[in-house]
Amino acid sequence: MSTSPAADRSPGAPPSPNAEGTIFDLDTFAVHDGPGIRMTVYLKGCPLSCAWCHSPESRAAAPELILARDRCVLCGACVAACPEGAHRLEDGRHVVDRARCRVCGACVLACPQGALQIKGYRVTAREIVRRAGRLRPFFEHSGGGVTLTGGEVTMQPDFAEAVLRGCREAGIHTAIETSGACTWPVLRRLVEHTDLVLYDLKLHDDQAHRRWVGASNRQTLDNAVRLANTGAHVQVRVPLIPGITDTQENLRDTFRFMRDAGLWNVALLPYNESAPAKYEWLDEPYTVTGERQPPAALAAILAMARDHGLDARVDG
Numbered sequence: 001m002s003t004s005p006a007a008d009r010s011p012g013a014p015p016s017p018n019a020e021g022t023i024f025d026l027d028t029f030a031v032h033d034g035p036g037i038r039m040t041v042y043l044k045g046c047p048l049s050c051a052w053c054h055s056p057e058s059r060a061a062a063p064e065l066i067l068a069r070d071r072c073v074l075c076g077a078c079v080a081a082c083p084e085g086a087h088r089l090e091d092g093r094h095v096v097d098r099a100r101c102r103v104c105g106a107c108v109l110a111c112p113q114g115a116l117q118i119k120g121y122r123v124t125a126r127e128i129v130r131r132a133g134r135l136r137p138f139f140e141h142s143g144g145g146v147t148l149t150g151g152e153v154t155m156q157p158d159f160a161e162a163v164l165r166g167c168r169e170a171g172i173h174t175a176i177e178t179s180g181a182c183t184w185p186v187l188r189r190l191v192e193h194t195d196l197v198l199y200d201l202k203l204h205d206d207q208a209h210r211r212w213v214g215a216s217n218r219q220t221l222d223n224a225v226r227l228a229n230t231g232a233h234v235q236v237r238v239p240l241i242p243g244i245t246d247t248q249e250n251l252r253d254t255f256r257f258m259r260d261a262g263l264w265n266v267a268l269l270p271y272n273e274s275a276p277a278k279y280e281w282l283d284e285p286y287t288v289t290g291e292r293q294p295p296a297a298l299a300a301i302l303a304m305a306r307d308h309g310l311d312a313r314v315d316g
């Protein structure tokens with residue numbers, strides 16, 4: 001995704017600080033994406049499609065239009081403003097023909113309710129590092145730093161590497177969150193400039209992974225083993241999705257895999273039911289059902305992880 005002129009660089013040369021990336025959010029006071037207070041940058045684009053994804057607006061690599069239906073009062077201002085005819089009001093419903101949208105933003109400006117938004121914008125690595133630099137007192141006080149997440153951070157390797165290098169040079173702690181669904185050279189490249197790798201493991205069974213995540217888990221598992229061998233500081237993160245990833249079988253297989261690979265640190269992420277509203281923004285269905293695991297169930301999962309010798313905690 002980066003537009004940095006990678007082809008003009010000699011092999012092994014670092015990407016330019018002016019490398020551009022597409023992000024869809026930036027949180028300057030995050031507390032769940034690594035130690036301390038963090039500036040978390042959300043990169044757009046993901047090769048996976050987890051059924052429970054909390055950021056469906058992160059999947060597409062390019063900026064896109066979202067509609068918060070709960071704010072829309074069907075006034076028709078967007079219909080009049082759109083040069084492409086992408087909006088229409090039909091039988092009391094607002095229909096967005098996304099195939100027509102050129103993401104010009106005219107309807108966003110026209111909407112009196114703030115119901116429309118473009119998710120995703122271009123930014124340089126230099127700008128991200130500059131913003132991080134302004135937060136350095138908070139990072140130093142709290143032991144925090146910068147976390148790159150997504151989407152999938154490895155889809156924009158030049159931009160991500162340039163941000164990580166820039167932060168490191170400024171003495172700022174760096175973390176990435178990744179599914180490892182990428183080639184090993186790309187992951188290794190980013191890990192070299194990262195102080196903490198938050199590594200997502202979802203489903204150990206490949207068929208189940210294909211069904212719920214939309215791709216094989218082969219790269220993820222292979223890269224996890226390679227990562228462990230680098231000696232990088234890794235924390236595995238396991239989302240606990242009711243009846244999908246939180247089953248005894250999946251957790252047992254995941255914890256065994258971690259133990260055998262030499263990955264000892266795991267954060268268990270209880271189910272959070274807040275995702276469905278975002279799917280409405282994009283007119284996409286959300287099919288996962290269930291509730292946050294009760295305390296007794298979380299305690300049992302924690303115990304299972306510790307029985308495998310893991311340093312485990314519930315996060316969130």
Ligand code: SF4
Pocket residue numbers: 065081082083084085086087100101102103104105106107108
């Ligand atoms: S962003 Fe532009 S092209 Fe897309 S729906 Fe709005 S006005 Fe139409």
Ligand code: SF4
Pocket residue numbers: 067071072073074075076077078079094110111112113114115116
């Ligand atoms: S302009 Fe805003 S409130 Fe009016 S119909 Fe469009 S999205 Fe709804």
